[in-house]
Amino acid sequence: MSSEKQTKFEGWLGLDSNSVKGQMKWGEFEPKKWEESDVDIQVSHCGICGSDLHTLQSGWRDTPYPCVVGHEIVGTAVRVGKDVKHVKEGDRVGVGAQGRSCLQKDCPECSSGMESYCSRGNVGTYGGIHPNDIGKSYGGYATYNRSNGHFVFKIPDALKSEHAAPMLCGGITVYSPLKRHGAGPGKTVGIVGVGGLGHFGIIFAKALGADRVVGLSRKSDKRDDALALGADEYIATDEDKDWPTKHARSLDLIISTISSAKMPMSDYLKLLKVHGTFVQVGIPDGGELPNINAFTLIGGGIQAGGSAIGSPSEIREMLQLAADKGIKPWVQVRPLKDANVAVVDMAKGNARYRYVLEA
Known part of the structure; x- marks a missing residue:
């Protein structure tokens, strides 16, 4: 009352x-x-x-x-x-x-x-x-x-409370597309950007049961953190040579958490398996993203889209999953x-x- x-x-x-x-x-x-x-x-x-x-x-x-x-x-x-x-x-x-x-x-x-x-x-x-x-x-x-x-x-x-609070935006922003696009057993998932959103991406992809989770960031200084968070592999895109070729067609799903109009979009898309999915959740000032080459999309049968925060039902589901699995x-x-x-x-x-x- x-x-x-x-x-x-x-x-x-x-x-x-x-x-x-x-x-x-x-x-x-x-x-x-x-x-x-x-x-x-x-x-x-x-x-x-x-x-x-x-x-x-x-x-x-x-x-x-x-x-x-x-x-x-x-x-x-x-x-x-x-x-x-x-x-x-x-x-x-x-x-x-x-x-x-x-x-x-x-x-x-x-x-x-x-x-x-x-x-x-x-x-x-x-x-x-x-x-x-x-x-x-x-x-x-x-x-x-x-x-x-x-x-x-x-x-x-x-x-x-200090663990639940950042889940209510940072957590749900990645949980929603991970769940919606089937990040579970049998799937390989890439998380672009190991930061506030990206670290949640690694945590929740593993919690949902993904077979393999790959963290991607520009520098190698977050490699140890990504692995400690549960990632199975890490790619430093500014430092690892020929990473788009070495890891081509290895991921079912990519969640991009970075907010940059200069991200190597075409190279990220090359990492997707045929009919893989790329989801953008980070929003740069002005909203501008790099151009996407039509041949890259069509040649791999790739789906590219975006995702906002999750619904109330998804938030409740995420909080319960975090409680059940002791996510911190x-x-x-x-x-x-x-x-x-x-x-x-x-x-x-x-x-x-x-x-x-x-x-």
Whole structure:
């Protein structure tokens, strides 16, 4: 049942594109207007995602400043709307990158369990404008978060909060295409980019039972980490000679987590077996990717596409799998008060492999 107490929402406000340089300002903000389908979460942990950096600097689009970023949120439900049945006050809960969709029965996406692709009322957990003039969405670098209850999930007891938080965007972003494209027994999977997303890619590909997982990154300095995470092999694309030829047609599925318009796309595609699949999940500023040669696609019968975050049902499934298998992502916990320093360190590529802010 909804509580009537007033909660003071405060957080690290990005006021302009310079905020990504460690210039966020702590202050109070007004959350979206309360609805009985909402849940207020007292934030205990929030992962730092590459999306936060893109948004702080208006890299993907013009950000509606002021903006509080953070969409890998775990905390305690302190106010629960009367229309929310699966969560009660006091539960440990989380919310990922999506805070709302239209949820209408005639919506092709929402009615078929693909809420993350809703084209009618998709609102991000931060930086989004809610319909019907009820306000903006603000994220988890804050004391509290308010999100639609449909996108709020109970966290399994077996998962630590600092481990669950980065799964809610980083984890699900790779889990969803891995599961959807059959990364299981009998499959060989390549993960391009061993970072926040990529390290999850290796972990979940192995957890889903893939026979062989290959990590790919530019330099060899992440080789030992990739193998420790569970990869069976590692390719340093700037250093290993003739890697596209040596590993040609060896992978069933490639998940690309990097955000670069200069990636060697044609060489990656050469690694796929006939009728293999390439899925892009990283988004560069501006959205530009390298050209794909039609002969490469047709000659190998290759499928190339993209994937957004997962649906609520996929997130629940992923969290339970992580709990059942004791999955522990590699995280570094940083105090919420040091969010500016942590963001700068993240931009420098220092995270191994996910920073998590702790209140």
